[in-house]
Each structure stands twice: as structure tokens, then as C-alpha cells.
Amino acid sequence: MKKRIFTIAFTAALVLSGRLSFAQTNTPLTLQQCVETAIANNLQVRQSEYQAQSDKVTYQQAKGSQLPFISGNINHGINQGRSIDPFTNTYANQQINFANYNINTSITIWNGSSIRNNIKQSELAAKASEMDWQQAKDNITINVILAYLQVLNGQEQLTVAKNQVAVTKNQVDRLEILNNNGAIAPSVYYDLKGQLAGDELTVINSKNTLESSKLALAQLMNVPYNATLQLESLSNQLTPTLYDGTSENIYQAASQQLAFIKAAELRKQSAAKRLLTAKAQLLPTLSFNGGFGTNYSSVANRQELLGTTDVATNSYVNVSGSKLSVFAPQSNYQTHKITYGDQWSNNLNSSLSIGLQFPILNGLQAKSRVNQAKIAEKRTGFEAETTKTQLKQAIDQAYINMNSAFERYQALARQLDEFTKSFKAAETRFNAGVNTSVEYLIAKNNVDRTNANFVAAKYDYLLRSKVLDFYQGKKLW
Numbered sequence: 497m498k499k500r501i502f503t504i505a506f507t508a509a510l511v512l513s514g515r516l517s518f519a520q521t522n523t524p525l526t527l528q529q530c531v532e533t534a535i536a537n538n539l540q541v542r543q544s545e546y547q548a549q550s551d552k553v554t555y556q557q558a559k560g561s562q563l564p565f566i567s568g569n570i571n572h573g574i575n576q577g578r579s580i581d582p583f584t585n586t587y588a589n590q591q592i593n594f595a596n597y598n599i600n601t602s603i604t605i606w607n608g609s610s611i612r613n614n615i616k617q618s619e620l621a622a623k624a625s626e627m628d629w630q631q632a633k634d635n636i637t638i639n640v641i642l643a644y645l646q647v648l649n650g651q652e653q654l655t656v657a658k659n660q661v662a663v664t665k666n667q668v669d670r671l672e673i674l675n676n677n678g679a680i681a682p683s684v685y686y687d688l689k690g691q692l693a694g695d696e697l698t699v700i701n702s703k704n705t706l707e708s709s710k711l712a713l714a715q716l717m718n719v720p721y722n723a724t725l726q727l728e729s730l731s732n733q734l735t736p737t738l739y740d741g742t743s744e745n746i747y748q749a750a751s752q753q754l755a756f757i758k759a760a761e762l763r764k765q766s767a768a769k770r771l772l773t774a775k776a777q778l779l780p781t782l783s784f785n786g787g788f789g790t791n792y793s794s795v796a797n798r799q800e801l802l803g804t805t806d807v808a809t810n811s812y813v814n815v816s817g818s819k820l821s822v823f824a825p826q827s828n829y830q831t832h833k834i835t836y837g838d839q840w841s842n843n844l845n846s847s848l849s850i851g852l853q854f855p856i857l858n859g860l861q862a863k864s865r866v867n868q869a870k871i872a873e874k875r876t877g878f879e880a881e882t883t884k885t886q887l888k889q890a891i892d893q894a895y896i897n898m899n900s901a902f903e904r905y906q907a908l909a910r911q912l913d914e915f916t917k918s919f920k921a922a923e924t925r926f927n928a929g930v931n932t933s934v935e936y937l938i939a940k941n942n943v944d945r946t947n948a949n950f951v952a953a954k955y956d957y958l959l960r961s962k963v964l965d966f967y968q969g970k971k972l973w
Contacts (some may be wrong), residue, residue, distance in 0.1 A: 551622040714839055756883065780855070
């Protein structure tokens with residue numbers, strides 16, 4: 497027990513220290529590390545794992561019902577006063593020490609295949625629980641991936657916002673010199689200072705969004721929040737290309753790959769076996785029974801004949817007027833206690849029987865179980881079909897969202913290119929004193945806004961693509 501307590505405490509210390517060091521590390525974390533940490537720490541995943549283990553034990557128990565039931569009984573006791581002598585089965589008025597030893601067995605020979613169907617039902621239920629466990633891991637995996645991409649999006653949005661501040665700051669510094677020398681109207685200088693304050697506010701908002709994304713990722717991984725958390729970039733996946741596949745192809749793959757689809761189908765099959773099990777309980781049960789036992793009594797004894805002598809009795813005979821006593825033979829015995837070992841072997845007994853049990857009336861319990869099993873079969877069948885329908889609807893919607901995101905990304909890429917050219921021209925004209933600050937700020941705001949939208953569209957498309965990859969069971973990193 498001490499060793500076990502030490503092992504548990506040591507393991508808990510390692511897990512805790514690992515989670516703390518994980519949260520405090522400054523080394524960029526990979527997507528795979530984040531996913532593995534989340535799976536190891538997530539509550540829903542653990543609960544699904546324990547349920548799968550519990551259902552597996554239930555399955556093992558169902559298989560064990562094929563084996564004989566064997567029980568042993570050892571009974572030692574003392575009787576005081578008038579009681580039945582277990583050796584002679586007669587009354588004795590004395591203290592009796594007694595012991596009984598019995599072994600009994602029973603095995604079901606036939607019960608309408610109830611045992612076999614129950615085993616299959618439990619096996620299918622255990623497999624369904626394993627699929628639920630896998631689905632819990634899949635769910636946390638896709639959620640971590642989406643949260644991971646949100647952090648990367650937040651980091652890139654923050655970089656864009658800081659670049660906007662740098663561009664505006666350079667203009668403010670240049671205009672400050674011109675304003676101090678009276679070379680420009682003060683309104684031009686203060687317009688740019690106002691723009692700088694707005695850009696700095698965008699940086700603050702971007703930082704807040706980024707930290708919120710880090711917090712969401714930490715919560716999924718079930719680790720303490722760390723403001724210095726750094727993630728490894730997915731540079732090889734950040735160039736969106738047109739997604740390969742149709743919604744129908746994706747659905748066909750998903751219906752074969754996703755664990756929750758398999759779980760629903762397994763539960764449907766398990767419910768069908770449950771119905772067969774319930775129906776079998778309406779049939780007779782044929783069983784074989786056997787027993788073996790012996791007993792002991794402290795008053796058990798045996799009589800040993802020592803010899804026979806003639807002993808005068810109260811009777812007499814009259815012979816010629818003389819009374820002569822009548823003698824009768826009398827056997828002399830010596831009492832010996834029967835030893836424990838002799839009683840063990842002498843009192844051995846055994847029994848064999850075959851029984852046939854007919855269910856006649858049990859308060860409608862068997863009939864109710866059949867009706868409940870029929871309802872369960874219909875429910876699980878409907879749930880399996882509904883799950884497939886909902887999956888098809890979700891894939892269709894995800895596919896539409898993916899196409900829309902890709903088209904929006906392409907449109908913003910073109911718009912960013914045009915606004916970048918427009919801004920460069922406006923900046924050149926503004927620096928030359930040809931454009932007004934209003935024209936310059938309009939051009940700058942256009943390119944800044946489009947740049948932020950372009951980054952958001954890029955990650956939005958990646959998110960949609962990862963969802964479709966998840967449906968098909970593709971590798972997500």
C-alpha cells in the first residue's frame with residue numbers, strides 16, 4: 497500500500513511539474529505538442545477513456561457467464577442443549593461441535609441463446625465506447641488546431657498593426673520637422689498624429705485578441721495561461737490553394753472514417769442483440785447442477801463388541817417347586833470416537849441433476865424488457881440515420897464556407913495589390929506635397945484595412961480546409 501501511494505504521488509508530481517514547465521517554456525511549441533498535451537489533459541477525453549474501460553469490463557463479465565458457477569461452503573459451529581446430532585440425525589442433549597463442507601456447481605446448457613446474444617451486445621457496446629473515446633480525441637484535436645491557427649492569425653494581425661504604426665510614425669516624424677519649420681499647414685501634421693493614435697489603438701486591440709486566443713488554446717490543453725507562449729509557424733501551409741475534392745467525396749470518406757458514425761452504427765447493432773437477448777428470456781432454461789460435500793460431528797462414535805456374557809434377569813422359572821433365575825446373553829461394547837479424518841471420508845456425498853425452468857409469470861418483467869429493447873432498437877436506428885444526415889449537412893455547409901473563404905481570399909489578394917499600388921502612389925505624391933493629408937490617409941486606411949482583412953481571410957480559409965480534412969480523416973499537421 498505504501499509503495500502504491502508513493503507511486504501515485506510521484507506520478508502526480510511529474511504531471512504537475514510537466515504542466516508547469518510546459519506553461520513556462522519559451523521554446524516555440526509545435527502543433528503536434530499542443531494536440532498531444534490537450535489529449536493527455538482533457539477532461540472529456542479522460543471520461544470517455546474510463547467509460548470505454550468500464551464497458552470493456554462489462555464485456556468480459558458477459559463472456560464469463562458462459563462458464564460454470566462454482567461455490568464452496570465451509571461451516572463450523574457449536575450447538576448447546578437439546579439439538580439434532582448431524583451424524584445420527586437424532587436428538588442429543590449435550591454440546592455438539594459440528595462442521596459442514598460443500599461444493600456446488602451450476603451451468604446453463606441452453607437458454608434460447610440469451611447468453612451468446614448478451615455477449616455480442618456487450619462486445620458491440622464496448623466497441624462503440626472505444627469509438628466515443630476516439631471521437632473525443634478527434635474533437636479536441638480539431639479544436640486545438642483551430643485555436644492554434646487563431647493564435648497564428650492573431651500574431652500576424654499584430655505584426656500588420658505594428659507595421660502600420662511604423663509607417664505612420666515615419667510620416668509623423670517627417671511632418672513634425674516640416675511643421676516646426678512652418679513648411680506645412682499644422683492640420684496636416686495633426687491629421688497624421690491622429691492617425692498614429694488610431695494605429696496604436698489597433699495594436700492594443702490586436703494584442704488583446706492575441707492573448708485571448710492564447711488563453712483559449714491553454715484552456716483546451718488544460719494548462720496554465722502563459723503570456724510568453726510562442727507557437728511554431730505553419731509556413732508550409734499558409735499559402736492557400738484550391739481545395740481538392742467535392743462535398744460528396746468528402747461525405748463518402750467521412751462516413752467511413754469518423755468515429756462517431758461508427759459508434760452510432762455499433763450502438764444500432766448492439767440494440768438489435770439486446771432485443772434478441774430479451775426475447776430469449778421468454779424461453780425455457782435448461783441447466784445442469786452438481787454438488788459434493790461431507791460433514792463432521794463431535795458426538796459421532798462407533799461401538800466395538802468386546803464379548804457376550806450371561807446375566808441374570810428378573811425372570812425365573814418354577815422347576816419342581818423351585819424358582820430358578822433366567823439368564824440372558826448380554827453383549828459388551830466399547831465406545832470409540834470417530835476421528836475427523838474418518839468422518840470426512842465416511843460422510844462424503846454427491847448429487848447430480850438436470851433442471852428445466854419454464855417462465856410462466858414474472859410480473860410482466862420479461863415482456864417489458866422485450867418492449868424496452870424494441871424501443872431502444874428503433875431509437876438507435878433513428879439516431880444512426882440522423883447522425884449521417886447531420887454529417888452530410890455539416891459537410892455541405894463546411895464545403896460552401898470553404899469555397900466562399902477561398903473566393904474572398906482571392907478577391908482580397910487582388911484588392912490588396914491594387915490598394916498597395918495606390919498607396920505607394922499617394923505616399924509619393926504626399927511626400928512631394930502634391931496630395932493632401934486626407935487623400936493620403938484614405939489611401940493608407942484602404943491598404944491597412946485590406947491587409948488586415950487579407951490575413952483574416954487567409955486563416956479563415958485554412959480553418960475551413962482543416963475542418964474538411966478532419967472529416968476525411970486526413971493528417972492534420
